[in-house]
Amino acid sequence: MVDAVRGVNFTIERGELFGLLGPNGAGKTTTIKMLTTLLLPTGGSATVLGHDVVTSARQVRRDIGYVFGGDRGLYDRLSAWDNLRYFAELYGLPPATQRARIGELLELVGLAGREKERVEGFSRGMKQRLHIARGLLHDPELIFLDEPSIGIDPVGARELRGTIARLKESGKTILLTTHYMFEADELCDRIAVIQNGSVVAEGKPDELKKRVSAGRVLEVETFGLAEGELEAVRALAGIHTVAVEERETTQVLNIQAEADAEITSEVLAALTETRVGRVAWREPTLEDAYVELVTAS
Amino acid sequence: MSSIRLFFVGGLISFRALFSWLSPWIYIPSLLIAPIFQILLFVNLGRAADVGSDSFYLVGNAIQYIAIPCLFGIANTIAGERFTSTLGIILASPARRIPLFLGRALPTLANGWIVALFGLSVGSLLLGVQVPGSAWPKIMLIALVAAASCTGLGMLNAAVALRVRETSVLSNITFGILLIFCGVNVPLEMLPDWMAHISSVLPLTHAIEAARAVVAGADLGTVGSLLAKEALIGTVFCVLGLVALRFLEDQSRRTASLDRM
Amino acid sequence: MTRRSPLLAVPRFLIVAWWIQIKIIATSAFDGFLQVVWPLFFATSAFLVYRVSPDPDVMVYAALGASMMGVWSAIATTASSALQRERFGGTLELMVSSPTPFALTLIPITGAMASLGLYSMGATLLWGWLVFDIPLHIASPVAFVACVLLSIISVSMVGFMLSVTVVRYRTAWALGNVLEYPGWLLCGFLVPLSMFPDWVAGVSRVLPPTWAVQAIRESANGESPWVSLGICAALGLAYGIVAAVLSENILRSARRQATLSLT
Numbered sequence: 001m002v003d004a005v006r007g008v009n010f011t012i013e014r015g016e017l018f019g020l021l022g023p024n025g026a027g028k029t030t031t032i033k034m035l036t037t038l039l040l041p042t043g044g045s046a047t048v049l050g051h052d053v054v055t056s057a058r059q060v061r062r063d064i065g066y067v068f069g070g071d072r073g074l075y076d077r078l079s080a081w082d083n084l085r086y087f088a089e090l091y092g093l094p095p096a097t098q099r100a101r102i103g104e105l106l107e108l109v110g111l112a113g114r115e116k117e118r119v120e121g122f123s124r125g126m127k128q129r130l131h132i133a134r135g136l137l138h139d140p141e142l143i144f145l146d147e148p149s150i151g152i153d154p155v156g157a158r159e160l161r162g163t164i165a166r167l168k169e170s171g172k173t174i175l176l177t178t179h180y181m182f183e184a185d186e187l188c189d190r191i192a193v194i195q196n197g198s199v200v201a202e203g204k205p206d207e208l209k210k211r212v213s214a215g216r217v218l219e220v221e222t223f224g225l226a227e228g229e230l231e232a233v234r235a236l237a238g239i240h241t242v243a244v245e246e247r248e249t250t251q252v253l254n255i256q257a258e259a260d261a262e263i264t265s266e267v268l269a270a271l272t273e274t275r276v277g278r279v280a281w282r283e284p285t286l287e288d289a290y291v292e293l294v295t296a297s
Numbered sequence: 298m299s300s301i302r303l304f305f306v307g308g309l310i311s312f313r314a315l316f317s318w319l320s321p322w323i324y325i326p327s328l329l330i331a332p333i334f335q336i337l338l339f340v341n342l343g344r345a346a347d348v349g350s351d352s353f354y355l356v357g358n359a360i361q362y363i364a365i366p367c368l369f370g371i372a373n374t375i376a377g378e379r380f381t382s383t384l385g386i387i388l389a390s391p392a393r394r395i396p397l398f399l400g401r402a403l404p405t406l407a408n409g410w411i412v413a414l415f416g417l418s419v420g421s422l423l424l425g426v427q428v429p430g431s432a433w434p435k436i437m438l439i440a441l442v443a444a445a446s447c448t449g450l451g452m453l454n455a456a457v458a459l460r461v462r463e464t465s466v467l468s469n470i471t472f473g474i475l476l477i478f479c480g481v482n483v484p485l486e487m488l489p490d491w492m493a494h495i496s497s498v499l500p501l502t503h504a505i506e507a508a509r510a511v512v513a514g515a516d517l518g519t520v521g522s523l524l525a526k527e528a529l530i531g532t533v534f535c536v537l538g539l540v541a542l543r544f545l546e547d548q549s550r551r552t553a554s555l556d557r558m
Numbered sequence: 559m560t561r562r563s564p565l566l567a568v569p570r571f572l573i574v575a576w577w578i579q580i581k582i583i584a585t586s587a588f589d590g591f592l593q594v595v596w597p598l599f600f601a602t603s604a605f606l607v608y609r610v611s612p613d614p615d616v617m618v619y620a621a622l623g624a625s626m627m628g629v630w631s632a633i634a635t636t637a638s639s640a641l642q643r644e645r646f647g648g649t650l651e652l653m654v655s656s657p658t659p660f661a662l663t664l665i666p667i668t669g670a671m672a673s674l675g676l677y678s679m680g681a682t683l684l685w686g687w688l689v690f691d692i693p694l695h696i697a698s699p700v701a702f703v704a705c706v707l708l709s710i711i712s713v714s715m716v717g718f719m720l721s722v723t724v725v726r727y728r729t730a731w732a733l734g735n736v737l738e739y740p741g742w743l744l745c746g747f748l749v750p751l752s753m754f755p756d757w758v759a760g761v762s763r764v765l766p767p768t769w770a771v772q773a774i775r776e777s778a779n780g781e782s783p784w785v786s787l788g789i790c791a792a793l794g795l796a797y798g799i800v801a802a803v804l805s806e807n808i809l810r811s812a813r814r815q816a817t818l819s820l821t
Binding site: 334343473477487 | 591592595596598599600602603604606607608610611616727728729732733735736738739740742743748749750753
């Protein structure tokens with residue numbers, strides 16, 4: 001398990017919002033758990049805000065906030081207020097300022113007025129925002145957000161992105177993991193993509209997009225992809241990757257090709273048995289870059 | 298034919314579910330060690346108070362502990378299926394209810410029987426209580442009837458479990474009531490009258506009495522009427538349970554309490 | 559951020575966290591009901607057996623002992639599942655990742671459970687008085703209250719140790735169930751230790767509840783409870799220290815083997 005992150009090496013600057021992307025099981029959560037002192041590395045070292053995660057675990061714990069996605073990590077039977085009060089005690093907040101601080105955070109995450117209700121009645125999005133408030137109680141310099149938007153509806157997710165952006169503006173350093181590429185694209189200053197426990201790419205979102213070999217992506221809509229023809233397209237010269245996106249009655253081929261390759265006619269020629277719909281070139285997204293990085297390595 | 302199939306196949310599947318739930322880590326402490334300690338607790342209590350014999354407490358508590366596997370078994374089968382959301386799927390099927398639920402009761406019944414015999418045999422060895430060899434076949438029969446009638450009560454208990462969330466609390470309370478009322482540790486004639494009346498309509502009371510008589514050397518003929526009463530009581534509870542299951546199924550379709558966690 | 563002196567911060571933390579834990583347990587009314595009623599079933603059985611005895615003091619003996627059964631039950635059954643619950647809920651990791659030492663976060667949890675036992679203790683005495691006419695005559699009330707409070711604290715240290723020991727086992731709750739009866743038996747709640755073989759009585763003597771119930775009986779009878787109470791407190795402290803050391807070790811190994819969370 002710890003081996004999974006053998007080759008992970010990155011540095012986050014203060015005030016930066018750093019994204020850690022990668023498929024399930026790539027080692028994202030393991031990395032975060034090591035940095036939040038929940039796991040001991042068997043080799044190598046990690047320093048958080050100048051403190052070693054093994055030898056100065058308590059100092060690290062004081063300076064960081066840890067928030068993960070999903071329903072867990074809250075006491076459902078308690079009110080939002082009591083949840084925050086308990087963790088305020090665990091983080092040693094001075095009693096005199098606790099009340100004000102909790103009120104401030106409830107305001108920040110948009111839960112003011114709901115604090116007396118039991119958490120079991122909260123929606124997923126509300127729970128997640130309460131989670132963030134909990135992680136911010138002690139005003140940590142560095143915040144770990146491990147897939148915070150998982151399972152949240154689009155409106156909730158947008159609000160969450162707003163909250164994260166505000167945190168960054170206020171000068172916090174943030175490490176974010178997510179499976180949603182547009183979220184990473186919108187929020188992150190820099191991104192590392194990890195796979196099988198090592199970093200396969202690192203850079204600003206735009207730099208990663210430029211790495212998509214072609215700089216361009218050909219989208220081909222098909223109705224019932226005939227057998228063998230996907231392989232035929234993949235075999236064409238000048239093509240790097242072909243990702244198939246299944247929709248209700250159609251399939252969309254996302255074809256990444258070399259920059260100057262003019263492949264439209266070859267691709268269409270290869271799809272002889274398949275009914276083809278819309279065909280269009282578009283600019284690559286972070287998702288294209290991600291898919292190429294992850295499938296290539 | 299299909300009812301018989303439903304009875305056995307459904308029973309088999311829930312048997313597997315029961316035993317994946319009852320891993321050795323749960324089975325050994327809860328169903329083998331705990332009854333022995335319950336027996337030891339009351340045997341020692343009887344010795345300290347100088348009331349009754351070791352054999353009296355041994356038989357009473359070993360048989361009464363049937364209530365744990367029987368009440369929890371069926372209730373948890375149903376509660377467990379609610380937890381994994383398969384209960385709704387089963388109830389949405391057109392399968393006939395009676396073989397469906399009775400099939401589910403079969404492994405529980407067998408399990409209760411094993412637990413009682415284990416408690417009796419290990420308890421008698423530990424305490425040096427002499428149980429004549431000829432009494433064992435009769436005890437096995439009595440334990441089987443006791444397990445069946447307690448499973449009947451388990452049906453009613455499980456029906457209520459469909460409705461309330463805290464099934465184990467309910468099962469524990471039922472267990473406690475049986476402990477006090479079934480003459481487990483106090484002879485029925487020493488209970489206040491009103492309690493003895495309740496005792497006479499509860500499962501296990503007659504089986505415990507029959508088992509004590511058999512250990513003391515009685516033959517099956519003399520305890521026959523006790524066993525018949527025990528079986529009758531079990532059947533009545535079982536029918537009540539099936540009726541209640543039916544009723545609560547209709548209810549929960551109306552109030553959506555089925556998949557509420 | 560300014561930090562408080564530990565001299566003030568630790569007691570405050572323990573009290574606030576204890577109160578919050580009480581709230582968590584108390585919200586399930588049905589559970590709380592069982593916590594009180596369950597020992598009553600056994601107390602009632604014991605009273606029914608002891609009732610035959612002509613000596614009225616025997617019933618007082620049984621009532622005082624039975625009242626401790628609920629304290630033990632609360633600890634045995636809930637302490638073993640307490641950390642499991644935190645683990646399933648994902649809050650165990652958050653407790654660990656906070657700067658408060660792990661052992662300190664566990665004390666209020668077991669303390670809250672032992673406090674529930676107090677509730678059942680009162681209920682048992684009341685039940686004995688109302689239904690079985692057992693007189694509630696306490697010779698030295700001050701000593702009695704001191705004994706009850708210190709007993710609960712000592713017993714909660716046993717719970718602390720138990721919860722730490724079993725945190726890695728998923729079916730720990732079953733272990734809690736199996737500890738209930740032996741505890742009732744071995745701690746001499748309902749039967750005198752002199753009935754046991756020597757080695758069993760030896761085991762009884764290293765369990766704080768054994769001394770707790772003895773102290774409680776002595777204070778009720780007007781004898782001096784302080785020796786028993788002192789032994790009870792010393793044993794409780796020893797369990798607490800062992801548990802604190804154990805908790806750090808277990809935490810370290812859980813951090814190495816990634817067993818804190820279930821994901």
